[in-house]
Amino acid sequence: MRESLNGAVGDAGSSSRGSQSRRRVLQSIGGVSAAGLAGLAGCIGGGSSDPFVVQVTGGNYIDSYESEVFSAFEEERDVNVEVNQISDQFDGYNQIQSGQSDAHVTITSANTLYMGASEGVWEPIDTGELNNYDSLADTFKNPVYDAGDDVHGIPTVYGTIGMAYNRDELGELDSWEACWDEANAGGITMQGTDFVRVFTTALYLGMDPNEIGADGSYEDGIQRVWDSVREQKDLVSSYWSTGDEHVRMYAQNEAYVGEAWGGRIKAAIDDGHDHLDYVIPEEGAYGWSDNWAMVSGIDDDKRSTAMAFFDFLLTEDVLVPLAEALGYPPATDATSDVIENLGDYDPTGGERLTFLDPGYQEEHSDEWSEEWESIQS
Structure with missing residues (x-):
């Protein structure tokens, strides 16, 4: 993304005009x-x-x-x-x-x-x-x-942050549940950004990431999110931060399932890594x-x-x-x-996509960052 969110600029190839305007x-x-x-x-x-x-x-x-x-x-x-x-x-x-x-x-x-x-x-x-x-x-x-x-x-x-997976190892997948499945322990990778951890986890739990705890209190809702993040942490092999990093992990079978940028995974498949697939899960995606x-x-x-x-x-x-x-x-x-x-x-x-409310993220940014750091420590 042009920023740290939207993937890498220039995933797709393009020919430019020959004349120098x-x-x-x-x-x-x-x-x-x-x-x-x-x-x-x-x-x-x-x-x-x-x-x-x-x-x-x-x-x-x-x-x-x-x-x-x-x-x-x-x-x-x-x-x-x-x-x-x-x-x-x-x-x-x-x-x-x-x-x-x-x-x-x-x-x-x-x-x-x-x-x-x-x-x-x-x-x-x-x-x-x-x-x-x-x-x-x-x-x-x-x-x-x-x-x-x-x-x-x-x-x-x-563009999207959906789910990449190794189709040869795991078959066809269509739910974020695979990223919390103990059977996939050690083969899961997720993006290591605090708000993305909140965002995808909320979707997995059936919540609106831009209005957590809408059916109850925010405090109860965000507690459920962080509890689920902690539960997942024991299953995750590593958290990635760049497009190149996560593509390498999937391409070299260091990870079998997890979050990914759709354009990058498509490019990896086109480069011959056809054991990979990418899906927007049934619960939705960023x-x-x-x-x-x-x-x-x-x-x-x-x-x-x-x-x-x-x-x-x-x-x-x-x-x-x-x-x-x-x-x-x-x-x-x-x-x-x-x-x-x-x-x-x-x-x-x-x-099937949910878009970020930057005002909601800004309101909770410090709190989410602090909690995510404590979970990683």
Whole structure:
């Protein structure tokens, strides 16, 4: 994830355009800040002197957007798209919040979308002005991670933290129960992040991870979660923290079942580790999405262009090849054979996924971190 949650950037391969556009020149100049790129724009020939500035993460993301979106949007709208490359979405958010970026729109995660909506960094989006907004699956319309009553983000693709398993050793699995099964002791691995431990365990116990103890008290509910985490700890071989680490464990049979990032496991299967499988368990799984937000305070002309950009992204002919290039399924009902074969693909349109409420996590963050540390000690 772009952050520690959403998996590794660039899981899927993508070919980029052969020509070196003005955008490519700008984003490839080393050691120049986003604000510095804006200053350089006037020194490089070609294109409008008043570009539409988009902010996106690097690697496969910038390549996929360049090859599948930006050029086509330039031609359709007769605008010059300038790209500011960011290292991750927190980096991008901090640049915008501190006035060090001239971006008009930016890619965000659940956390940065929530933060910006709460702090007035993002401009509210009138979805009635978007012809393609209704193509979004209901799951992604004004989700829990978009703070307030207004819409501030347009989801494009999504991913999951589901369950990977060794099909040759364990057969077909469809429940988180396998990760608490004593028969699998020593062959279980889970992500070693406090809130993920709370999140998946709550799902396993039939609770809403964003409203623990909703049918009783929070204190009773979270106690049940931590008791279950402690019970599981004796069965876990190790807790992983990176995409590379957990793929290696599954590929080399150091683990037979546990949490995983769908895109990474799909890549491992494609690389020949076909003893592996990946599933969104029947109890559900953690879901995340990429979302495009509009920076607050931009002028009417750039706001109009931003709305056209959002609508363009949700066009099936644009979103399908973009999703295929990124390696993550689209947040609409658009699909293809490639998309339906992606590890994260949920044929229910995300209905089996539960998305993080960053405000709820923040409220309990210190408490969860302290308890998780005590369990590990």
